[in-house]
Each structure stands twice: as structure tokens, then as C-alpha cells.
Amino acid sequence: xADIYQTPRYLVIGTGKKITLECSQTMGHDKMYWYQQDPGMxxxxxxxxxxxxxxxxxxxxxxxTVSRIRTEHxxxxxxxxxxxxxxxxxxxxxxxxxVGQETQYFGPGTRLLVL
Amino acid sequence: GESVGLHLxxxxxxxxxxxxxxCAYSNSASDYFIWYKQESGKGPQFIIDIRSxxxxxxxxxxxxxxxxxxxxxxxxxxxxxxxxxxxxFCADHGTSYGKLTxxxxxxxxxxx
Numbered sequence: 001x002a003d004i005y006q007t008p009r010y011l012v013i014g015t016g017k018k019i020t021l022e023c024s025q026t027m028g029h030d031k032m033y034w035y036q037q038d039p040g041m042x043x044x045x046x047x048x049x050x051x052x053x054x055x056x057x058x059x060x061x062x063x064x065t066v067s068r069i070r071t072e073h074x075x076x077x078x079x080x081x082x083x084x085x086x087x088x089x090x091x092x093x094x095x096x097x098x099v100g101q102e103t104q105y106f107g108p109g110t111r112l113l114v115l
Numbered sequence: 116g117e118s119v120g121l122h123l124x125x126x127x128x129x130x131x132x133x134x135x136x137x138c139a140y141s142n143s144a145s146d147y148f149i150w151y152k153q154e155s156g157k158g159p160q161f162i163i164d165i166r167s168x169x170x171x172x173x174x175x176x177x178x179x180x181x182x183x184x185x186x187x188x189x190x191x192x193x194x195x196x197x198x199x200x201x202x203x204f205c206a207d208h209g210t211s212y213g214k215l216t217x218x219x220x221x222x223x224x225x226x227x
Contacts, residue, residue, distance in 0.1 A: 006158075033214075040123055043159070043204065043217045090158050102208065103149055104215055106158030 003027050006091050006107035013081055014115050021076045021110045023091030032074040033104060035090040036060060043090065049074055081114045088112070123202060125222040134192040134225075138205035138218045143186060145207035149215065150179060150190045153202045162190070162203075192223075200225045 004025040013019055023032065034047040035058075045058030049068040063085070064078050074093075078085055090109045094102040128134050140148070146167040151159035165172045165179045165188075172179050178191040188205050202222050206215040 040202075040222070042123075042219055045214065048214065092158075102147075102215075103161055103164060104206075105161065106151075109156075109158045111156075 004091060004093055004105055004107040006089075006110050008110060009108060010111045010113075012113045012115065015080075015082055017081050017114075019078050019081055019112070021089055021091075021112070023074045023076070023107055024072050025074075025093040025105075025107075026072060027093060027095070027105070028071065029093035029095045029105075030071065031094045031102065032068065033092040033094075034058070034064075034066060034074070034076050035092065036062065037088045037090055037109075039088070047076065081112075083114045086112060086114050123220045123222050125224065127224045127226065128195050130195065130197060130225055130227050132195055134190075134195045134199070134223060136190045136192075136203050136221045136223065138188040138190075138221075140186050140188060140205070140207045140216070140218065142207060142209040142216065143183075145209045145216075147208035148179070148181060148188050149206045149208075150177075150188075151204045151206065152199075153204065153220075155201075159204060188218075195223075195225050197225045197227055199223060 007022045030051045032049045035043040036046050037043045044060035046062040047066040049055050055066050088109050088111050091107040092104040094104045149164045150162040153159040163174045163179050176193045180189045202220050204220045205218040
């Protein structure tokens with residue numbers, strides 16, 4: 001079992017609300033990632049971080065933002081949620097002790113529904 | 116959100132049969148490959164990995180085969196059980212440091 005946690009697991013909110021999805025890991029991994037996944041579909045990388053104070057946009061354009069102030073914490077924020085943001089958001093982390101063999105470990109995901 | 120990707124292919128097998136799930140990758144520079152299993156309502160879970168200097172690796176009831184010539188990866192599950200029902204994703208590590216590229220995924224359904 002990977003020690004990576006996401007809260008909340010499920011969230012139903014109204015349009016225009018600001019939300020923050022939490023992700024934390026206790027493995028001391030330097031790299032962390034956010035993916036977006038619609039039901040029965042592929043994973044799309046939306047943000048990643050190489051370490052503290054490092055954030056990068058992923059392959060899929062997203063209106064969300066992330067921060068990495070502490071190694072173990074990588075929250076994702078939506079300033080104004082819209083129904084198009086309805087999806088599952090998966091957080092992952094990896095360590096780089098062996099370059100090129102970085103297994104990513106995933107959290108359980110947050111299912112977001114914007115009404 | 117809007118579904119911009121493809122719907123996943125499916126594989127149905129009987130309990131006890133062997134399953135083979137295939138994956139194609141595009142980056143010839145990829146040097147590390149991982150298979151993940153994702154059960155309904157959960158995040159992807161690591162199953163097995165393989166480096167590009169190998170063409171076969173075995174785990175418990177699972178075997179991964181890598182054919183770099185045609186950029187193809189397969190996951191074989193022996194004596195498939197109902198608990199193996201899930202979506203299976205392959206992922207490869209290319210030139211982007213630390214980033215994985217995920218394949219399309221396959222829905223495996225095991226019938227008792």
C-alpha cells in the first residue's frame with residue numbers, strides 16, 4: 001500500500017465555488033503529480049512538481065493551479081468551479097533514486113461533481 | 116468534464132483462463148515500462164515493471180513481455196480470477212524526467 005492520501009474522496013459543489021483538493025504523501029517522494037480522469041477513460045497529466053517550490057503544467061490544459069510549499073503536500077485549487085470540471089482527480093508521487101525507473105504511486109482519487 | 120479521449124477497449128474472460136492485455140507505445144526512447152491495475156473507485160495500483168534491457172519479467176501470476184522492435188508491451192495474467200476485474204493501464208517513461216505516458220487502458224472483466 002502506498003502512503004499517499006487524498007481528501008475529500010467525494011465533493012459536490014455549486015458553480016463558481018473555490019475548491020482545494022488535498023494530496024499528501026508520507027514517503028518523502030520529491031516528485032508529485034495530478035491527473036484528471038473521466039470515467040472509463042485515460043489518465044491525463046495536468047500538473048507536476050519536481051520538488052518544493054517547483055510546479056509545472058502537464059500535457060492537458062487545466063484551469064486549476066497547484067502549489068508545493070512542503071515536500072509532502074501538493075494541493076490543487078480551482079478558483080471558480082464549473083460543470084466542465086466534473087471529473088476524477090488523481091494524485092501520485094514518485095522518488096528519483098534511480099533515474100528512469102520512477103514508479104508512480106497513486107492516491108485513491110477525488111471524485112468532483114460541479115452542479 | 117468533457118470526454119476528449121477514447122473509450123477503453125474491453126476483454127472478457129472466464130475464471131481460470133489466462134488473459135493477455137496488449138499495449139502499444141510510441142516513444143522509441145522509452146526505457147522503463149509499468150503496468151497498473153485500477154479498480155472501480157480507486158487509484159491505479161502498481162502491478163509490475165520492466166526495463167528496456169529486458170524482454171520478459173515475471174511476477175506472481177503476471178508476466179510482462181516487451182517487444183522494442185514493434186514498440187509493444189503485453190501483460191499476461193495466469194488463471195484469471197474475478198478479483199482481477201479492473202482497468203489495466205500501461206505506462207512508459209520516456210525522455211521527460213520523471214514523467215510517465217499512460218496508454219489507453221483495457222477493461223478486463225472476469226466471469227465466474
